């Protein structure tokens with residue numbers, strides 16, 4: 566018996582692929598043409614502190630464990646693949662495939678890593694830290710810096726300051742909503758025990774094991790995030806979930822998948838309702854959950870203290 570309408574699933578799959586490329590063009594994912602991952606070891610050469618933090622996370626540690634999980638074997642079989650590390654589908658979220666050069670052999674090097682969150686780096690690694698010939702960091706002009714940031718983003722870098730883009734990227738994995746994931750695979754994976762936690766929340770998941778805030782603007786220490794910043798992150802995490810879940814829900818007819826996405830939409834809507842009276846961009850995003858409107862919301866609340874409206878929603882402990 567055919568459970569799903571495959572012609573529809575296929576159409577949706579292509580729509581998702583095209584959407585993926587469109588998003589890529591806007592710097593949302595790393596389809597920046599031929600961009601590929603160079604691997605965390607390269608980043609570590611200059612970002613030793615960040616690497617140390619990453620090595621303490623589940624992202625890093627799961628590389629040695631997740632494929633041994635009983636559920637993993639069942640799930641990977643359910644979509645017709647044999648081994649997790651070799652499965653293109655599992656690789657979308659669980660692993661970092663690293664290349665030495667364009668078109669070179671892809672080596673599954675680690676779990677989700679620096680470039681899973683900051684974008685595949687082949688095209689931006691030598692751009693993002695280039696202050697100009699003979700110019701030191703504190704001598705760089707504001708316009709040169711702005712230009713460097715712009716170039717890095719165009720080359721596929723997801724810069725930490727672009728919080729909506731950062732959060733949107735987390736939820737492609739954590740909402741089981743990668744635009745390149747075949748919705749039919751997502752459905753079968755869910756039926757075979759793959760987790761999908763509709764309650765995933767950006768502050769809770771980013772401020773524990775994952776948090777690294779060393780580099781220049783934080784003055785060298787792994788600085789705690791202020792409550793005002795967390796209130797912005799809470800809203801942006803929900804905004805990212807709203808955009809992602811709306812798209813994901815429309816891509817699938819699978820009841821469990823759809824229900825989970827609807828739950829994410831409901832939570833996000835309730836969160837944005839809390840600020841929409843003061844921030845018109847929140848209302849605009851609610852009526853049209855697009856990437857542009859999500860980014861506009863971030864620009865509107867950046868630097869604002871929203872703890873009055875959402876302080877009670879902030880988690881008291883972190884993952």
Ligand code: HEC
Pocket residue numbers: 603604605607608609610611612679680683686690693694702714724725726780781
């Ligand atoms: C050769 C040294 C070097 C390497 C290698 C390197 N970085 Fe950087 N990175 C820097 C410097 C220097 C800065 C600070 C740039 C500045 O002053 O804005 C930076 C900044 C960053 C930032 C913050 C950017 C911002 O806009 O605030 C991120 C994120 C980052 N690097 C990620 C990575 C990742 C991921 C890798 C590996 C793929 C990597 N870096 C490899 C030197 C390096």
Ligand code: HEC
Pocket residue numbers: 631634636637638640641644649652654655656657658659737738739740741742743746754759760761762
């Ligand atoms: C769209 C992204 C995505 C894809 C594709 C994906 N996973 Fe996952 N997987 C996740 C995330 C995110 C988690 C963690 C969920 C949580 O607990 O918050 C996870 C958790 C798991 C877990 C539970 C691990 C644990 O520590 O509890 C197993 C097992 C698993 N995945 C197997 C697979 C297999 C096998 C495939 C390929 C068929 C696969 N996943 C494909 C995102 C994905």
Ligand code: HEC
Pocket residue numbers: 623624627631657658659677681682731732734735736738739767770771773774775884
């Ligand atoms: C490329 C996919 C991917 C991206 C992007 C990603 N994650 Fe994950 N994350 C995973 C997977 C897969 C797991 C589960 C690993 C396992 O259990 O084996 C996970 C686990 C975690 C955990 C551990 C949860 C626990 O129950 O212990 C935290 C915390 C986390 N992610 C936070 C984040 C945050 C915050 C972001 C964005 C800034 C992010 N992740 C982006 C794939 C991803």
Ligand code: HEC
Pocket residue numbers: 605608609612615616617619624677678679680681682683725726731771775777778779780781790
């Ligand atoms: C789970 C997603 C995730 C992973 C994995 C990750 N980062 Fe980040 N990174 C972030 C987020 C989110 C921020 C923004 C922090 C903030 O501004 O509060 C950030 C900020 C940064 C910054 C600027 C702040 C600082 O600490 O200097 C640098 C540099 C950076 N990351 C480098 C790296 C490197 C290098 C790795 C790998 C060793 C890495 N990141 C792994 C999500 C991630």
